[in-house]
Amino acid sequence: MSTAESHPDMPPDTPDVWFSWNDMEADADPAAEAPLACTGLLFDETLRDGLQAPNVTNPGQDRKLRLVDHMVRSGIRAADLGFPGSGPSAARECLDLARHVAAARHPFSVGYAGRTHPADVHAICEIAQQAQIPLDAYVFTGVSPIRQYVEDWDVTTIERTIRATVRSCTHEGVTFVLVLEDAVRCTPEVLGRIYDVAIDTGVNRLCLCDTVGAALPHGTAALIRWTRRYFTDRGHLVDLEWHGHNDRGLALANSLTALSLGCARVHGTILGIGERTGNASLDQLVVNRTLEGDDGYDLTALREYAEYAAQVLDVSIPQNYPALGADVFKTSAGVHASAILKAHEKGDTLLKDAVYSSVPAALLGREQDVLVDEVSGASNVRYWLTTHGFDSTDDNRVKAILERAKAGRGPLTDAQMRQIIATAP
The missing domain is CATH 3.20.20.70 (Aldolase class I)
Structure with a gap:
């Protein structure tokens, strides 16, 4: 036609x-x-x-x-x-x-x-x-x-x-x-x-x-x-x-x-x-x-x-906007956190950026952000503890944080994480 x-x-x-x-x-x-x-x-x-x-x-x-x-x-x-x-x-x-x-x-x-x-x-x-x-x-x-x-x-x-x-x-x-x-x-x-x-x-x-x-x-x-x-x-x-x-x-x-x-x-x-x-x-x-x-x-x-x-x-940058959004380097999935933690332990920033991202966070002056929430696993907690200067091998501490995370909605804040650490037995 x-x-x-x-x-x-x-x-x-x-x-x-x-x-x-x-x-x-x-x-x-x-x-x-x-x-x-x-x-x-x-x-x-x-x-x-x-x-x-x-x-x-x-x-x-x-x-x-x-x-x-x-x-x-x-x-x-x-x-x-x-x-x-x-x-x-x-x-x-x-x-x-x-x-x-x-x-x-x-x-x-x-x-x-x-x-x-x-x-x-x-x-x-x-x-x-x-x-x-x-x-x-x-x-x-x-x-x-x-x-x-x-x-x-x-x-x-x-x-x-x-x-x-x-x-x-x-x-x-x-x-x-x-x-x-x-x-x-x-x-x-x-x-x-x-x-x-x-x-x-x-x-x-x-x-x-x-x-x-x-x-x-x-x-x-x-x-x-x-x-x-x-x-x-x-x-x-x-x-x-x-x-x-x-x-x-x-x-x-x-x-x-x-x-x-x-x-x-x-x-x-x-x-x-x-x-x-x-x-x-x-x-x-x-x-x-x-x-x-x-x-x-x-x-x-x-x-x-x-x-x-x-x-x-006067425009907003969407949370998931490629490379620049607030959420683009965040993850709460346990499998992702486990791989990022292992890359971090190898001391290679490029490797840590690449294992679950195609855009290196470091190039933008940012870092991988592993959250701890109701869908997280132990690796999420250990990564947070490691990168914030706490002992990540304390299983009781890890367990206390996970229990708190799975009882709530949304990721724990840094302040909440520190409070749990301070009060955990």
């Missing part, structure tokens, strides 16, 4: 409105594959796309400056710091952020977002001139047939505005990055026409967006591989970027796919904040990159960044 037939309310001449790269076969040509090593930068969208979330508090300027400092300490080396074209107040804040980066000599690439609109481009160029630092202009335009249909746009208009924006950025001396909104639902025919404009105007940086979180990992791969092949076949070098949202819960998987396929930058926000269900989680990307051998990040600083962001943006 055609897309027009499956959506009978749509005009018969608009079948491409329902196009998705999830329905395309990925190009398996080895020549189109990137090296296995993921070398792309992570691009922090917290202060732009992240602040579009309705549940997020827009922090004051001093707090935004501190957020930038936290990014840098965590190892983030590039970020979108705002949308200066949205008004005079936003333009002033964006200028202050750029000047802060310059004054602190942060090893940090600054970008700003804007539409293919002369006022937006001018606002970005003004910041570049006043702050006297290199800037990237992330200029976005919707390209999918569904957006064209709803907005009454046509591809010719999109082509014309891209050409005009490239000329403006070139004239003002800022780096133009072509950001294609909803690229995941844009047909090869439309993308080909836009890519031809990029080639003709010398564009060498292109961001593919999964604006509504529609992509599956194989759809992400199909789009990236096809795009790379298109430019390669025409002898034009272009650095690809990926910007993903989390509507289907796949933003992290899609972003890791984009990194594995050689994207120069992959975008995300701290704690995955953003409109609707949010963006790809930058912190989870950092954790995964670190576990894959990238030593450019500081996970302890990342935890501090996330905790500060949660405070000033």
Whole structure:
């Protein structure tokens, strides 16, 4: 059944409105594959796309400056710091952020977002001139047939505005990055026409967006591989970027796919904040990159960044949030506690972190936390006693603690444990 037939309310001449790269076969040509090593930068969208979330508090300027400092300490080396074209107040804040980066000599690439609109481009160029630092202009335009249909746009208009924006950025001396909104639902025919404009105007940086979180990992791969092949076949070098949202819960998987396929930058926000269900989680990307051998990040600083962001943006970190949640290194199961205790007795922190966790707690400045509750066994008690400086071989003490734990609900606190030890015969 055609897309027009499956959506009978749509005009018969608009079948491409329902196009998705999830329905395309990925190009398996080895020549189109990137090296296995993921070398792309992570691009922090917290202060732009992240602040579009309705549940997020827009922090004051001093707090935004501190957020930038936290990014840098965590190892983030590039970020979108705002949308200066949205008004005079936003333009002033964006200028202050750029000047802060310059004054602190942060090893940090600054970008700003804007539409293919002369006022937006001018606002970005003004910041570049006043702050006297290199800037990237992330200029976005919707390209999918569904957006064209709803907005009454046509591809010719999109082509014309891209050409005009490239000329403006070139004239003002800022780096133009072509950001294609909803690229995941844009047909090869439309993308080909836009890519031809990029080639003709010398564009060498292109961001593919999964604006509504529609992509599956194989759809992400199909789009990236096809795009790379298109430019390669025409002898034009272009650095690809990926910007993903989390509507289907796949933003992290899609972003890791984009990194594995050689994207120069992959975008995300701290704690995955953003409109609707949010963006790809930058912190989870950092954790995964670190576990894959990238030593450019500081996970302890990342935890501090996330905790500060949660405070000033007025968002919570779920108890079970990967790597950063309060419960992610806690266990009360006796089998787990037994293995962790044995690893602890071997004196190997890495071993203790790895036996029942894929993310080392020590990298985040944390430790394995073995709880004692109604489902615990003797190993839980002995681990607590050992790590708190008590004799763990006293069977009567272990028995007294276990009896108390199994008679209650929830884990015993450190204070309760010490009280039992003090009163046990």
